[in-house]
Amino acid sequence: MSLFLDQKYLLLISNRLPLFTKKQDATYNCRCIICGDSAKKTKKARGYFFKNKNNLMYKCHNCDASMFFGTFLKNLDNQLYRQYSFEKYSEGQSLTNANSLVDVKFEQPQFKSSEEKILDKLLDRLDNLTDSNEAVEFCIKRKIPRSKFGELYYIKNIKDIVQLNDKYKASILTEEPRLVIPFYDEEGQLAGVTCRALRGEALRYITVKIKDNTPLIFGLQNIDRTKKVFVTEGALDSLFVDNCIAVSGTALSKSLRLGIEDNNLVMIFDNQPRNKEVCSIIDKNINEGHTVVIWPQSIEEKDINEMVLAGRDVKRIINENTFSGLTAKAKFIAWKRC
Numbered sequence: 622m623s624l625f626l627d628q629k630y631l632l633l634i635s636n637r638l639p640l641f642t643k644k645q646d647a648t649y650n651c652r653c654i655i656c657g658d659s660a661k662k663t664k665k666a667r668g669y670f671f672k673n674k675n676n677l678m679y680k681c682h683n684c685d686a687s688m689f690f691g692t693f694l695k696n697l698d699n700q701l702y703r704q705y706s707f708e709k710y711s712e713g714q715s716l717t718n719a720n721s722l723v724d725v726k727f728e729q730p731q732f733k734s735s736e737e738k739i740l741d742k743l744l745d746r747l748d749n750l751t752d753s754n755e756a757v758e759f760c761i762k763r764k765i766p767r768s769k770f771g772e773l774y775y776i777k778n779i780k781d782i783v784q785l786n787d788k789y790k791a792s793i794l795t796e797e798p799r800l801v802i803p804f805y806d807e808e809g810q811l812a813g814v815t816c817r818a819l820r821g822e823a824l825r826y827i828t829v830k831i832k833d834n835t836p837l838i839f840g841l842q843n844i845d846r847t848k849k850v851f852v853t854e855g856a857l858d859s860l861f862v863d864n865c866i867a868v869s870g871t872a873l874s875k876s877l878r879l880g881i882e883d884n885n886l887v888m889i890f891d892n893q894p895r896n897k898e899v900c901s902i903i904d905k906n907i908n909e910g911h912t913v914v915i916w917p918q919s920i921e922e923k924d925i926n927e928m929v930l931a932g933r934d935v936k937r938i939i940n941e942n943t944f945s946g947l948t949a950k951a952k953f954i955a956w957k958r959c
Contacts, residue, residue, distance in 0.1 A: 623709065627677035627690045630705045631670055634697060640666040647672035654697075656684035662809045662842040663771075740811060743784055744774035744801055755819050756800045764929050769860040772840075774801035779816055782829050789829050797822060802856045804837040807879070813837050815856065815869065828869075838879070839867040846881050851939070853889045858925035861935055862889070883911065887943055891924045892916040894957045907953055912945040915952040 624647065631649060635641045638651035639658075652658040653668035658681075667682040670690060677690035691709075695702040747770035750757050756775035765773075776782055778796045783789045799816035806812045813830040815837070830837070839856035844864050851865040859867035888906055890913070893899045906913055917938065922928045928935050944952050 623675045624672060624677065626705070626708055630694055630701065631677060631690060633701065634694065637697070638668075640664065642666075644669075647677070653681040653683055653686065655681060655686045658683055659809055662805075664843045665809070740774065740785070740803060740814075743781060744776050746771060747773045747775060750775060755798060759800060759819050763857065763926055765857060765860050765926075772803075772843075772860070774803065774814075775799075776801050776816065779827060782814065782816060782827070785811075785814065785829050786831055793827060793829075795822070799827070802839060804839055805842045806832065806835050807841060809842050817857075837869055839869065841866055841879070846885070848885070849887055850881050850885055851887045851889055853925060854891050855924060855926070858889075861925050861929055862939065863936070887912045887914060887939075889914045889925070889939065892920055892928075893923060900953075900957045903953060907945070907949045910945065912943060913949055913953075914939050914943050915949060915956050917942060918956060 628647065635649075635651075638654060641649065641651040644650050649670040650666050651668045651670075652666045655668075658667055659665040665683075668686075669680050669682070670677050671680070672678075673689075678687070679690060679693045680687045691702070691705065694705055745754075747754075747757055747760065748767070752758065752761065754775060756773070757770070760770065760773065775798065777798050779799050780793055780796050782801070783793055798819060800819055802815045802817060804812045804814065810832070812832045812835040813828060816827040816829070818825045828837070840859050844850050844866055848864050851859075851862045853859045853862065853865060853867045854869070856867040856869060859865040888903075888911055890899055890903050903913060903915075920928065920933070920938070922931050922933070925935055928938070942952075
């Protein structure tokens with residue numbers, strides 16, 4: 622009965638726990654409200670409630686906070702805790718566990734300064750701008766989901782981007798506005814940015830690296846590694862696919878070094894059957910046993926964004942055309958002949 626009571630009161634406070642979700646029987650997940658979990662990874666959730674004998678325990682895998690559910694509840698809502706204690710006492714259960722650990726103060730998390738704060742001072746996030754802004758207009762025309770605008774930035778003068786790394790001062794000489802795509806490493810630290818042209822500049826992309834030895838992989842901070850992880854070439858393409866990262870080029874094999882199970886990775890190359898280099902890379906991935914998307918021969922568009930603009934149901938197409946092994950080999954041979 623004690624476990625049932627713990628779960629009952631956990632559900633009562635669940636609306637106060639960010640990203641709260643039930644993982645399985647007697648196991649729940651949320652962002653840790655003790656440490657804040659992460660200032661950079663807004664979808665990171667490392668707090669867990671789980672069964673321990675006949676009680677729920679709380680454990681954060683970021684700050685290592687650990688306590689019985691009763692202690693957690695007491696520090697979050699003392700009035701509700703009194704009600705919980707009365708019910709537990711009525712059951713004849715001991716409250717020793719609930720009070721056995723040191724109280725934890727639930728205060729507003731204080732995060733360390735980082736390059737991301739510099740980024741927020743230097744740039745404007747798209748979801749904070751009006752539709753008349755040219756970067757926002759660009760994304761609207763490209764049908765990029767508004768829910769993804771918070772992951773993209775606008776810079777009015779590209780020369781200002783050198784404040785992230787002054788070694789680029791000599792190479793960035795123009796002053797046009799650009800769309801800025803940030804890349805974070807596995808620790809949530811800013812690794813670099815790519816600045817996309819908005820006015821048809823000859824140099825479409827300008828990349829500034831902050832960590833020279835860190836591969837630039839877009840969306841790494843948002844993925845759930847326990848689910849299928851899709852890998853695209855372009856960062857903007859990845860915004861149309863759930864649980865997706867992008868490697869900014871055809872070297873999708875960079876994703877293999879992330880510690881994600883091979884059978885959880887799905888490689889999505891651009892639709893370029895006449896590009897010998899792309900065909901060679903896809904063939905290599907298939908031969909190495911990786912799962913790939915082979916686009917139907919009826920599709921003419923080059924990439925996911927173009928397919929979306931053409932009105933295609935990209936998610937359905939991907940789901941229906943994901944292959945591995947001999948099936949992938951046969952589909953690939955037919956695809957590159959089209």
